[in-house]
Amino acid sequence: MHFCIQFHDWFYQETVASVDPAGAAARRRKPRDQRRPPSAPTTPSTPQRLSTEQLAQALRSHVLSPKRMWTLGYPLEIEPNSTKAVVYINPPPRPRPMTTWDVNAPEFVPGSQGDSGRGSLGSTPRSDSDEEADAVEHLCVRCDKMFRMTRDGEYVKEETCLYHWGRVSSDSRYACCKSMLGSRGCSVARSHVWSGTRPGMNGPLEGYVRARSPRGGVYAIDTEMCYTTAGLELASIAVIAADGRLVYRSLVKPSSPVVDHNTRFSGIRPRDLARATKTLRDVQNDILGFVGTDTILIGHALENDLRALKLLHSAVVDTCALYPHARGFPMRRSLRALSEELLGRTVQRGSNGHSPLEDARAAMDLVLLKVQQEQANRVHSISYQLPILQPYDPLVSSA
Ligand SMILES: [Zn+2]
Ligand SMILES: [Zn+2]
Numbered sequence: 001m002h003f004c005i006q007f008h009d010w011f012y013q014e015t016v017a018s019v020d021p022a023g024a025a026a027r028r029r030k031p032r033d034q035r036r037p038p039s040a041p042t043t044p045s046t047p048q049r050l051s052t053e054q055l056a057q058a059l060r061s062h063v064l065s066p067k068r069m070w071t072l073g074y075p076l077e078i079e080p081n082s083t084k085a086v087v088y089i090n091p092p093p094r095p096r097p098m099t100t101w102d103v104n105a106p107e108f109v110p111g112s113q114g115d116s117g118r119g120s121l122g123s124t125p126r127s128d129s130d131e132e133a134d135a136v137e138h139l140c141v142r143c144d145k146m147f148r149m150t151r152d153g154e155y156v157k158e159e160t161c162l163y164h165w166g167r168v169s170s171d172s173r174y175a176c177c178k179s180m181l182g183s184r185g186c187s188v189a190r191s192h193v194w195s196g197t198r199p200g201m202n203g204p205l206e207g208y209v210r211a212r213s214p215r216g217g218v219y220a221i222d223t224e225m226c227y228t229t230a231g232l233e234l235a236s237i238a239v240i241a242a243d244g245r246l247v248y249r250s251l252v253k254p255s256s257p258v259v260d261h262n263t264r265f266s267g268i269r270p271r272d273l274a275r276a277t278k279t280l281r282d283v284q285n286d287i288l289g290f291v292g293t294d295t296i297l298i299g300h301a302l303e304n305d306l307r308a309l310k311l312l313h314s315a316v317v318d319t320c321a322l323y324p325h326a327r328g329f330p331m332r333r334s335l336r337a338l339s340e341e342l343l344g345r346t347v348q349r350g351s352n353g354h355s356p357l358e359d360a361r362a363a364m365d366l367v368l369l370k371v372q373q374e375q376a377n378r379v380h381s382i383s384y385q386l387p388i389l390q391p392y393d394p395l396v397s398s399a
Contacts, residue, residue, distance in 0.1 A: 050371070052216070052241075052242055055218050055242055055371065056217075056218050056294075056296050058371045058375070059218065059296050059317050062321075062322060062370070063314075063315050064317070066314065068321065069314075071090075072303050072320070073087060073088060073089050073090065073303040073304075073307075074302075074303040074306060074307075075303070075307050077208075077210070077312050078204050083312065084204040084208065085204070085208040085310070085312055086201060086202065086203035087197060087201075087202040087203060087303075088200070088201055088202070089197045089199050089200065089202060090199065091199045135148040135149060135150050135156045136148065136150075136151060138194035139194060139195075140163075140192035141194060142161055142165075142185075142193060143163040145161075145192060147192040147194075149229065153228075153229030153256055154229075155191060155192075158191075159191070159192065160188055160189065160191070161185075161188065161189040161193070162184060162187070163185040163189070164177065164179075164183075164185050164187065165186075165187050190259075190260075193231075193259055193262075194227075194231050196230055196233070196307075197307070205310075208311065209284045209312070210311070210312040211295065211313065212288075212292075214292055214294060215293070216292060216296075217241070217294075217295045217296070218295070218296045219239050219240065219241060219290075219291065219295060219297055220239070220298040220299060220360040220363045220364035220367070221237065221238070221305050221309075221360060222299060222300070222305060222354075222356040222359040222360035223235075223236065223237045223238075223305040223308045224236040224237075224262075224265075224267055224268055224354055224356050225262065225266060225308050226261050226262050226266055226268055226273070227258070227259045227260040227261075228254045228257060228258050228259055229257050229259055230254075230255070230256040232304075232308065233254035233280075234252045234254065234280055234308040234309060235251065235252055235254060235266060235268045235272075235273060236250070236251050236252060236272070237250055237283060237305075237309070238359075238360045239287070240360045240361055240364055244361060244364070248287070249356070250276075250283055251268075251273065251275065252279065252280060252282075253276045253277070253278065254273070254280075255279065255280060258270075258273065266354065267356075283309065284309065287309065287311065291311075291313070293315075295313075295315060296315045296317055297315065297316050297317070298318075298319070298363050298364055298367050299316070299319070299360070299363050300335040300338075300359065300363045300366075301318065301332065301335075302316055302318050303318075320333070322367065323342070323366065323370075334348075335347060335362055335363065338362075342369060343362065343365055343366065343369065345365075347359060
């Protein structure tokens with residue numbers, strides 16, 4: 001906690017001076033100073049203050065390559081300047097005792113042109129009835145059961161979803177109820193839900209947008225999603241600038257009927273969406289009002305946010321890649337674990353679900369921390385080398 005305030009100040013002082021004139025800076029400095037605990041560690045010995053442009057420059061080496069983006073599940077354009085996207089989804093890394101992934105199964109067959117991202121898992125008729133003949137199979141992301149829906153988003157069969165909401169920990173027990181991996185679910189929901197994508201190739205996906213104007217800047221984005229009949233859809237978004245300033249925040253009306261608000265994780269309650277007025281298209285337009293082709297977007301597992309936003313963007317820095325899991329990809333460290341360990345900050349602990357604002361700030365601060373550490377290391381290595389280099393430097397020798 002202490003350290004994160006320290007390095008946030010380190011960036012903030014510069015941007016306040018350059019972006020925010022004296023009055024606002026003074027107003028902001030006061031609460032920040034009040035927050036600072038008396039036991040806070042001293043500022044690193046060689047803090048180098050950065051402007052947004054300098055930060056963008058420092059992040060260049062961390063921007064994901066297209067190949068890496070593809071592996072991580074980012075939406076990529078189908079051809080230069082296209083707004084149609086393709087997404088490759090790796091089979092999920094979490095333990096799935098009820099399901100084995102078969103690369104020859106229908107769900108691995110690339111989607112057809114008319115699929116439009118609905119993520120059908122094949123459309124072989126299994127019944128003589130018209131409705132079932134039109135049905136597609138989806139994997140429930142909560143209980144791992146397969147279920148069927150018509151292409152219009154109607155469930156073929158009413159079936160409750162018995163699932164565990166907790167992750168499986170290293171002792172093969174669910175965090176929610178401590179029962180063993182593969183045991184009967186401890187929670188019940190009215191229907192199964194699916195992600196909107198399937199393992200393997202997804203696409204071509206319609207409705208994507210991309211920045212066109214040559215604008216820079218560095219922003220962190222976080223979104224929250226609800227389960228609809230079309231899979232996970234955008235329900236809430238927050239964008240913050242590198243100085244921690246909230247740039248944009250909105251609730252979003254999903255385009256398809258909501259099946260489950262996913263409140264435990266999304267923080268979205270039915271009454272929130274009832275007062276949402278913006279559509280995905282509105283939010284896309286808003287975002288492209290300040291995100292340009294050179295803007296660096298930051299996030300934790302940002303591919304999920306860009307897929308929900310249907311935003312094609314190539315300059316991305318992902319905290320999952322910045323702080324990889326010790327066991328390597330596809331294992332990932334959670335934002336909660338990274339925040340607690342590196343920022344000394346608790347996020348995603350409340351019973352009201354994630355806050356996109358809190359999560360975006362955590363992702364931004366993790367990136368600032370990395371840049372600051374790299375700068376400190378560089379200064380340290382230069383000062384460490386100086387005594388060795390000096391005797392060999394003709395200018396020093398002749399002095
Ligand atoms: Zn459970
Ligand atoms: Zn289910």
